[in-house]
Amino acid sequence: xxxxxxxxxxxxxxxxxxxxxxxxxxxxxxxxxxxxxxxxxxxxxxxxxxxxxxxxxxxxxxxxxxxxxxxxxxxxxxxxxxxxxxxxxxxxxxxxxxxxxxxxxxxxxxxxxxxxxxxxxxxxxxxxxxxxxxxxxxxxxxxxxxx
Amino acid sequence: xxxxxxxxxxxxxxxxxxxxxxxxxxxxxxxxxxxxxxxxxxxxxxxxxxxxxxxxxxxxxxxxxxxxxxxxxxxxxxxxxxxxxxxxxxxxxxxxxxxxxxxxxxxxxxxxxxxxxxxxxxxxxxxxxxxxxxxxxxxxxxxxxxx
DNA sequence: TATTGTTATACTCTATAACTATA
DNA sequence: TATAGTTATAGAGTATAACAATA
Numbered sequence: 001x002x003x004x005x006x007x008x009x010x011x012x013x014x015x016x017x018x019x020x021x022x023x024x025x026x027x028x029x030x031x032x033x034x035x036x037x038x039x040x041x042x043x044x045x046x047x048x049x050x051x052x053x054x055x056x057x058x059x060x061x062x063x064x065x066x067x068x069x070x071x072x073x074x075x076x077x078x079x080x081x082x083x084x085x086x087x088x089x090x091x092x093x094x095x096x097x098x099x100x101x102x103x104x105x106x107x108x109x110x111x112x113x114x115x116x117x118x119x120x121x122x123x124x125x126x127x128x129x130x131x132x133x134x135x136x137x138x139x140x141x142x143x144x145x146x147x
Numbered sequence: 148x149x150x151x152x153x154x155x156x157x158x159x160x161x162x163x164x165x166x167x168x169x170x171x172x173x174x175x176x177x178x179x180x181x182x183x184x185x186x187x188x189x190x191x192x193x194x195x196x197x198x199x200x201x202x203x204x205x206x207x208x209x210x211x212x213x214x215x216x217x218x219x220x221x222x223x224x225x226x227x228x229x230x231x232x233x234x235x236x237x238x239x240x241x242x243x244x245x246x247x248x249x250x251x252x253x254x255x256x257x258x259x260x261x262x263x264x265x266x267x268x269x270x271x272x273x274x275x276x277x278x279x280x281x282x283x284x285x286x287x288x289x290x291x292x293x294x
Numbered sequence: 295t296a297t298t299g300t301t302a303t304a305c306t307c308t309a310t311a312a313c314t315a316t317a
Numbered sequence: 318t319a320t321a322g323t324t325a326t327a328g329a330g331t332a333t334a335a336c337a338a339t340a
Contacts, residue, residue, distance in 0.1 A: 002254045005211065006196060006199070006200050006203065006207055006210070006213060006214075007196075007199040007200060007209070008192075008195065008196055008199065009195045009196060009294055010195045010198065010201075010256070010260050011195045012213050013197070013283070014263060014267065014278060015173070015267055015270075015271065015282060015286075016173040016174075016266075016267060016270075017192065018282075018283050018287055018290065019166070019169055019170040019173050019284035020170055020173070020174070020188060020248035021213065021286070021290045022166055022170075022286040022289040023163075023166040023167055023170035024160070024168050024213060024239070024287070024288055025290055025338080026163040026167070027163070027167070030163055033256050035251065040330095041163070041167060041330095042329090042330075045155075045158060045164065047154060048155060048156045048157045048158045049153060049154075049155055049158070050156060051156050051157065052153070052154040052157070053153050053154060053156075053330065056153065057297075057298080058298080058299070059297085059298060060153055061153070063153070063154070064153035064155060065335070066168065066171060066281060067153075067330095067331085068331070068332070068333090069297085069298075069299065069300090070300075070301080070302095070332080070333080070334095071330075071332085072258075072299085073299070073301080073309060088152060090254055090298095093297090093298080093339080093340070094275025094296055094298095094338085094339060094340085095297070095298040095299070095338065095339045096297090096299080096339095097298085097299075102246075108274060109157070113157050116161060119163075120161065120162055120163060122164075123162075123289065124163075124289075124333090125163065126288070127208025127285070127288070131163060131285060134281065134285070135162060135165075135282070135286075136162055136165050137159070138168075138282045138285075139162075139166060139168070139169040139282075139283070140165055140167035140272065141273070141274070142169040142172055142173070142271075143165065143169050143172055143285065145166045147235070152325075155316045171331095175336095187306080187307095189307075204321075205321075205322070206320085206321055206322075214301065214307095214308090214309070214324065215309065215310090216321075216323085217308095217309080217310080217311090217322090217323075217324080217325095218307075218308065218309080219322085220322070220323060220324080223322095239319095240316080240317075240320090240321080241316060241317085241321095242314095242317070242320065242321040242322070243316090243320090243321055243322075244321080247305085270303090
């Protein structure tokens with residue numbers, strides 16, 4: 001029965017490979033954790049950034065999260081349609097939209113953050129608090145390296 | 148001119164968020180590094196696993212890399228069509244395919260690994276060797292957590 | 295002219311279900 | 318009946334280019 005697990009060869013010393021696999025594992029469990037909420041990783045990112053920056057422009061949210069303008073459109077449409085985000089023309093620049101969370105959006109964010117905390121605790125159950133901090137700090141330095 | 152960068156709020160302590168962003172940043176630079184080769188992250192993973200396990204079955208490669216059987220089909224087709232992978236019916240199980248790298252496949256893998264090493268060196272230029280090892284080890288523990 | 299958001303579009307990755315041929 | 322691979326299909330993320338309205 002014991003199926004010998006395969007060698008990954010030249011992939012093993014490559015950080016990019018491990019990043020991809022670890023990120024995929026997290027995404028999969030994240031997806032399960034969100035079951036029933038309708039939320040996905042991108043949407044939750046947007047909710048969190050709008051929450052932290054009420055009145056922020058649509059484009060600025062995209063920039064903060066690495067989402068292209070063109071792709072923001074339908075994502076924001078989804079959130080507005082779900083009545084989680086309110087979108088009004090920005091008074092000081094009528095080209096732009098000013099975004100805020102609705103009450104339902106705030107409740108959704110709070111619920112999802114709860115779920116995510118349990119999901120992360122599950123994924124990281126054999127990591128010390130120190131290891132978790134180290135990991136986040138190292139990853140944050142990689143993100144920052146984007147020119 | 149200085150555009151204030153936006154707060155990411157409740158995302159900041161979430162490991163999953165940082166994993167996703169760091170993995171995305173790596174994927175983007177990986178893509179540039181592969182320019183002209185026609186290789187992508189998944190395809191390179193397959194080449195590396197076939198290289199490390201000559202004669203391996205198609206399904207086993209998928210399992211090792213977390214790729215579903217159904218999705219392996221067109222990926223292997225691509226590699227066979229590009230004459231990087233040779234696919235023959237497995238002598239001991241005629242349902243299965245036995246995969247090996249062609250000479251062109253070995254050359255492609257070698258070229259891409261060179262490019263990837265430069266790409267990773269670029270992404271990790273301000274990381275010590277110790278930090279890189281730590282990061283890989285922590286990530287590998289997350290991958291292993293997949294049930 | 296530059297910027298904000300929009301539309302249209304295409305490619306890739308991933309997922310499920312139903313099928314075939316071998317075992 | 319179980320497994321290896323296949324087909325068809327759908328959802329999601331991301332990319333580019335051309336456009337309208339506003340600055």
